[in-house]
Amino acid sequence: MFKQNLSENIVFGFGLLLVFNLSFGACKVSEGSSWKDMIFGSKWLPSASKREARFLPIFSVVPVGAGTCTAPSGEQGNCIPSKDCLLRAGIPAGPCAGGYGLCCVFLQTCGGIIRENSTYFVNPNHPDVYDGTGSCQVTVQKIHPDVCQLRLDFDMFSIAPPESQNHVCNQDQLLVSGGSPIPTICGSSAGDHMYIDAGLGQSNAIVLSVITSGTFSRIWRIRVTQIHCGSLSRADHGCLQYYTGISGRVRSFNYNTVTGRQLSNQDYSICIRAERNFCSIQYNACPDVENNRSRSFTISGNSNNPTGSMVGGGSQVTQNTCINDWLLIGCMRSVDRIPPLAACEDRVCGGTFSAEVGTIQRTVQSSVRPFRLYFHTDGVEAPTDVDNRGFCLDFVQQPCTNGF
Ligand SMILES: *[C@@H]1O[C@H](CO)[C@@H](O)[C@H](O)[C@H]1NC(C)=O
Ligand SMILES: *[C@@H]1O[C@H](CO)[C@@H](O)[C@H](O)[C@H]1NC(C)=O
Ligand SMILES: [Ca+2]
Numbered sequence: 388m389f390k391q392n393l394s395e396n397i398v399f400g401f402g403l404l405l406v407f408n409l410s411f412g413a414c415k416v417s418e419g420s421s422w423k424d425m426i427f428g429s430k431w432l433p434s435a436s437k438r439e440a441r442f443l444p445i446f447s448v449v450p451v452g453a454g455t456c457t458a459p460s461g462e463q464g465n466c467i468p469s470k471d472c473l474l475r476a477g478i479p480a481g482p483c484a485g486g487y488g489l490c491c492v493f494l495q496t497c498g499g500i501i502r503e504n505s506t507y508f509v510n511p512n513h514p515d516v517y518d519g520t521g522s523c524q525v526t527v528q529k530i531h532p533d534v535c536q537l538r539l540d541f542d543m544f545s546i547a548p549p550e551s552q553n554h555v556c557n558q559d560q561l562l563v564s565g566g567s568p569i570p571t572i573c574g575s576s577a578g579d580h581m582y583i584d585a586g587l588g589q590s591n592a593i594v595l596s597v598i599t600s601g602t603f604s605r606i607w608r609i610r611v612t613q614i615h616c617g618s619l620s621r622a623d624h625g626c627l628q629y630y631t632g633i634s635g636r637v638r639s640f641n642y643n644t645v646t647g648r649q650l651s652n653q654d655y656s657i658c659i660r661a662e663r664n665f666c667s668i669q670y671n672a673c674p675d676v677e678n679n680r681s682r683s684f685t686i687s688g689n690s691n692n693p694t695g696s697m698v699g700g701g702s703q704v705t706q707n708t709c710i711n712d713w714l715l716i717g718c719m720r721s722v723d724r725i726p727p728l729a730a731c732e733d734r735v736c737g738g739t740f741s742a743e744v745g746t747i748q749r750t751v752q753s754s755v756r757p758f759r760l761y762f763h764t765d766g767v768e769a770p771t772d773v774d775n776r777g778f779c780l781d782f783v784q785q786p787c788t789n790g791f
Contacts, residue, residue, distance in 0.1 A: 574641030639777030694738025709736035717755030
């Protein structure tokens with residue numbers, strides 16, 4: 388992967404640069420060609436000077452950040468002229484834009500400063516594992532004052548898990564400071580994401596830290612995307628996770644039906660954009676192919692034993708309410724009740740997913756908008772709560788004609 392190919396890639400990068408410069412004089416740039424716009428933006432030259440421009444050295448033009456590309460090692464890169472990649476301390480990872488650009492990957496590790504969009508925060512020795520102790524942090528600088536959010540994509544993320552009694556992250560932790568508060572996470576969460584509020588204008592830098600102690604073979608590769616305030620991909624305010632599309636899957640951090648441990652001290656919301664003409668949303672516990680009895684929704688109780696669902700919360704301190712750890716979905720009902728139950732519930736916990744107390748797993752529907760789930764766990768598991776995995780739910784939005 389990277390480490391091995393780095394020197395080759397740099398040589399290749401310089402080679403490409405040479406080829407570019409040599410070949411440019413010989414070939415004409417056809418007017419209206421699209422690669423030019425891809426690399427330099429559509430305003431790279433005033434139209435009056437197009438004729439003379441054909442013979443300008445290509446790299447004297449300052450490029451505008453162009454499209455994205457994928458490196459052979461799987462990272463997403465920025466497709467830019469090769470000279471820029473080296474100047475900006477990126478890693479060349481092969482040609483893009485039909486050979487007119489270079490796929491340039493930006494990586495930072497402990498002590499680094501992120502100054503480019505889509506930079507990866509990786510562990511030391513990446514792609515090998517890291518078994519060191521300490522605090523590894525990168526500082527994220529906004530690439531533009533008009534950046535309001537960061538999105539972290541956990542491409543690879545495996546650090547030491549929480550301890551087994553109370554599921555607290557007391558060995559390793561990912562911390563984010565300078566942005567909106569985020570829950571501390573640990574364990575394995577590859578494929579998950581987070582949005583971080585970066586404030587308006589030139590606000591404080593955001594610092595991402597992985598704190599490690601004790602021995603563990605850790606690996607992480609977190610892509611940090613900067614999001615414009617006016618961007619369509621900006622998450623709604625206060626959403627740690629944000630999903631678009633009619634269907635998808637939401638799950639807690641460190642979820643895994645065999646070895647996962649639901650993390651303690653979590654408090655965040657997961658938002659799902661209500662798509663046009665969709666008025667409600669249904670949730671189902673994800674299939675669990677690893678266990679005979681599903682553990683895909685195990686929030687409280689002892690998941691080594693059959694545990695029913697519990698619902699409700701607040702001040703009703705009875706056996707069947709969710710006081711300590713819960714998932715909240717506004718006014719949810721089980722869908723297979725005809726007629727539907729008059730009362731709806733907001734909190735669910737226990738070891739079976741349903742909108743009512745019982746041992747039967749059910750499809751749950753909610754028409755409260757915006758579509759959001761709130762997840763809360765306290766700092767205690769033992770002795771009542773044992774081996775809970777957290778939750779994984781598949782969601783499907785329902786057309787307005789089909790609501791109830
Ligand atoms: C960062 O890159 C993403 C694509 O990876 C793009 O959608 C976004 O607009 C870029 N952000 C900025 C601030 O340019
Ligand atoms: C599932 O049940 C079968 C038969 O009772 C048993 O042999 C097997 O070990 C169980 N598997 C798991 C993962 O519990
Ligand atoms: Ca708990």
